[in-house]
Amino acid sequence: RGLGDVYKRQTYVNAQGPKGTTQRGWRWTPTDGLGRFKIGGLKEGLYDLHANSTFGQPKPLKDIPAGTQDVELKLEVVQTLTGTVHSALTGKPIEQFDLGIQRQQQQGNVVQYRGGGTREIRSPDGQFERPVQPGTYTVTVSATGHAPQVVKDVVVEALAPPQPLYLTLDAGGGVHGTLTDREGKPLRNAWIHARVHRSPGEPADPADNLLQVADRSDSKGRYFLQGLAPGTYLIQLNMGTSGSVRAQVTVQGMETIRQNLQLMPTGSVLVRASDEEGKPIKGVYFYFYDDHNQWLGWGRQTDQNGESLAQNLRMGPAVAQAQHAKYERDRFHVTVRPDAQVTLDV
Numbered sequence: 001r002g003l004g005d006v007y008k009r010q011t012y013v014n015a016q017g018p019k020g021t022t023q024r025g026w027r028w029t030p031t032d033g034l035g036r037f038k039i040g041g042l043k044e045g046l047y048d049l050h051a052n053s054t055f056g057q058p059k060p061l062k063d064i065p066a067g068t069q070d071v072e073l074k075l076e077v078v079q080t081l082t083g084t085v086h087s088a089l090t091g092k093p094i095e096q097f098d099l100g101i102q103r104q105q106q107q108g109n110v111v112q113y114r115g116g117g118t119r120e121i122r123s124p125d126g127q128f129e130r131p132v133q134p135g136t137y138t139v140t141v142s143a144t145g146h147a148p149q150v151v152k153d154v155v156v157e158a159l160a161p162p163q164p165l166y167l168t169l170d171a172g173g174g175v176h177g178t179l180t181d182r183e184g185k186p187l188r189n190a191w192i193h194a195r196v197h198r199s200p201g202e203p204a205d206p207a208d209n210l211l212q213v214a215d216r217s218d219s220k221g222r223y224f225l226q227g228l229a230p231g232t233y234l235i236q237l238n239m240g241t242s243g244s245v246r247a248q249v250t251v252q253g254m255e256t257i258r259q260n261l262q263l264m265p266t267g268s269v270l271v272r273a274s275d276e277e278g279k280p281i282k283g284v285y286f287y288f289y290d291d292h293n294q295w296l297g298w299g300r301q302t303d304q305n306g307e308s309l310a311q312n313l314r315m316g317p318a319v320a321q322a323q324h325a326k327y328e329r330d331r332f333h334v335t336v337r338p339d340a341q342v343t344l345d346v
Contacts, residue, residue: 004317006224011053013037015075018045019067042066043321049073057073077158078131083165085126085141087257093126094169097143104136104153118142118210134158139165140210150207173251176224176234182243184262186221192261194225197234197248204287233335234294236314237262244314246290265338268311272313272345274300275309280306284324291317322346 014028031037049061051073058073081101088298089272099120121128134156144146146169153191156162175194179187189294192215196208211231225235232313238244243263251257269288273281282304288296296318299310310320315338321331334344 006105010049011035011051013039013049013051015039015042015047015049015064017047017158018043019047019063051075057081060281064274067329076133078133079162081130081132081154081156081162081165083128083139083167083289085143085169086142087146088170089146089170093124094143094146095124096120096124097126097141097169098210099128099130100140101130101132102138102140103133104138117137122148125263132156132162133315138207139167140207141167141169142210144150145227146170147227148210148227150161150210170231173254174224174226174228174256175222175233175249175251175259176256176307178221178224179221179237179245179261180263182265186217186219187239187263188217188221190217190239192203192217192223192225192235192237194228194235194343195234195248197232197292216278217319222318234292235259235261236260236294237263237295238266238312239312240312244312246314265315267315267338268309268341269299269318269320269334269336270341270343271299271302271308271310271322272304272307272343273308273324274324274345280304281324281327282306284308284327286310287321287323288313289319289321290314293319319345320344 013024013031014026016026017024028037029039045068046063046065049064049071051058053075058075058182059174061073066070081148083095087094098118099121137154139151139154140148149167149169179190179192181187193212195212198204211229213225213228215225218225230251230253234249235247244266245261245263247259247261249257251258272288273284275281281287282302284302286299286308288298290308291297297310299308302308313336315336318336319331320334321329323329332344332346334342
């Protein structure tokens with residue numbers, strides 16, 4: 001109420017329903033200058049009302065009959081998280097950067113995240129303002145030519161404005177080298193990705209996606225991954241029957257590490273799935289991971305003979321995860337051999 005045609009109508013209300021029908025839909029409308037809204041053209045029935053606002057996220061209203069008047073959606077307490085982003089290279093504000101704010105939730109000893117997403121910010125003075133509800137947040141900032149920065153455990157209280165964030169981005173570290181095929185010849189136009197490496201059993205962090213970097217090899221097979229934040233990264237590349245490569249590197253600061261990459265042979269796995277009576281099971285999917293829980297590949301669902309072929313997997317130990325609607329998920333171990341096909345009976 002009273003929060004409406006401000007900041008380019010950034011408050012919207014939508015109705016979802018009617019419930020209990022096969023043709024459920026949704027209609028939305030912006031609020032006016034007094035925070036009022038009207039959603040017309042609704043069929044008879046019950047609807048859920050949701051709102052989306054730059055001022056905060058109201059609690060939804062459930063089971064509201066069509067035709068109801070004087071419905072009130074109340075916004076929760078909102079504070080404004082502010083900050084400034086500077087470049088350590090120039091000492092000046094960064095005028096264009098990507099900002100992500102995700103709310104942390106503690107589930108036992110594991111931190112989980114809700115909401116968020118990354119938005120592009122354009123600000124001549126490098127400043128940003130974002131409305132947030134009270135809670136604990138992780139803030140991520142990235143900009144071209146700079147290493148991303150992740151700030152965790154940013155506390156926002158209900159009764160006091162949060163402290164401004166002063167973020168300084170440096171150039172970060174780098175990894176460079178040459179990519180060659182199995183015969184040692186340079187490979188061109190191959191995309192090489194560096195992703196944050198997690199040890200077996202270590203939970204992934206949503207901020208990991210922001211920290212990954214990629215580059216394409218040139219005519220001489222050379223690549224240069226720049227702007228890496230401190231940490232351990234995994235470089236993986238699979239080029240099918242031509243081979244695959246895997247390397248692990250650790251960046252400690254603004255250093256540049258040399259890491260040459262050479263393709264190694266790949267192999268394939270023929271999986272045969274059967275039930276307790278030995279009868280083939282059709283429709284089982286298999287997903288393959290290495291011993292560090294990194295993705296290797298997948299196999300098509302098993303056919304009427306219970307068989308599925310997964311090709312071009314990196315050689316070495318692998319874990320096959322089986323999935324079927326009528327059975328519990330299970331994991332099976334197999335060793336992929338170079339330029340060969342191995343059979344896995346499950």
